[in-house]
Amino acid sequence: MKKKFGLLALAGTLVMGLVAPSQAQAPFREPHDAVKYRGATMVLMGAHFGRLAPMAKREVPFDQAAAQANVDIVKMLAALPWPAYAPGYEGGEARSEVWTNREGFRKASETxxxxxxxxxxxxxxxDFDAFRVAFGKTGQSCKACHDDFRKKK
Ligand code: HEC
Known part of the structure; x- marks a missing residue:
C-alpha cells in the first residue's frame, strides 16, 4: 500500500512537472523554448491527424475506436500551441504575420x-459521412493557417 502511494505521488509529481509550466503566466523561459514546444505540438498533430486519412479516403474501413483514439489526441493537442505564439515568441517557421495580424491568426486557430x-x-x-466532411474541413483549416502564417519552404 505504502509503495503504491509512493508511485502515485511520483506519478503526480511528474505530471505536475509537465503540466504546471504550460499553465503559468510566462510559460516559456525563452523564445526558443516556445518555438520548440509549438513545433513539437504541430508534429504530433500531423502524425495523429494523418492516421485518420486512410479511413477518410476509404482506403481502409472506418474503425470508430481507432479513429476516436487519434481524434482524442488531436483534440488535446489542438488546445496547446497558442500560448507559444504570444508576443515575444517570434521565430521558428512562423511568419511575422502571426504577430502583426493577431486577429487573423486567432480566427484561423478558432476555425x-x-x-x-x-x-x-x-x-x-x-457517423462516417460526417467524419469525412469534418476531416476535410479540419485539413482545410490546417492548410489555411499554414498558407497565411507558416513560412514557405
Ligand atoms: C492557426 C494556425 C495553424 C493551424 C490551425 C495549424 N498549424 Fe501547423 N503550423 C503553424 C505554424 C505557424 C507553423 C510553423 C512552425 C512555428 O510556429 O514555428 C506550423 C507548422 C506545422 C508543422 C511543421 C512542424 C515542424 O516544426 O516541423 C506541421 C507538421 C504542422 N504544422 C501540422 C499541422 C496540422 C496537421 C494541422 C491541422 C490538423 C495544423 N498544423 C494546424 C500554424 C498552424
Whole structure:
C-alpha cells in the first residue's frame, strides 16, 4: 500500500512537472523554448491527424475506436500551441504575420478548433459521412493557417 502511494505521488509529481509550466503566466523561459514546444505540438498533430486519412479516403474501413483514439489526441493537442505564439515568441517557421495580424491568426486557430470539435462529434457518433466532411474541413483549416502564417519552404 505504502509503495503504491509512493508511485502515485511520483506519478503526480511528474505530471505536475509537465503540466504546471504550460499553465503559468510566462510559460516559456525563452523564445526558443516556445518555438520548440509549438513545433513539437504541430508534429504530433500531423502524425495523429494523418492516421485518420486512410479511413477518410476509404482506403481502409472506418474503425470508430481507432479513429476516436487519434481524434482524442488531436483534440488535446489542438488546445496547446497558442500560448507559444504570444508576443515575444517570434521565430521558428512562423511568419511575422502571426504577430502583426493577431486577429487573423486567432480566427484561423478558432476555425481549426471548431473543425476539430466537429470531427470529434462525428467520430463519437460513429457517423462516417460526417467524419469525412469534418476531416476535410479540419485539413482545410490546417492548410489555411499554414498558407497565411507558416513560412514557405
Ligand atoms: C492557426 C494556425 C495553424 C493551424 C490551425 C495549424 N498549424 Fe501547423 N503550423 C503553424 C505554424 C505557424 C507553423 C510553423 C512552425 C512555428 O510556429 O514555428 C506550423 C507548422 C506545422 C508543422 C511543421 C512542424 C515542424 O516544426 O516541423 C506541421 C507538421 C504542422 N504544422 C501540422 C499541422 C496540422 C496537421 C494541422 C491541422 C490538423 C495544423 N498544423 C494546424 C500554424 C498552424
Amino acid at each position: 481549426f478548433q471548431a473543425a476539430v470539435r466537429e470531427l470529434d462529434a462525428a467520430t463519437q457518433a460513429g
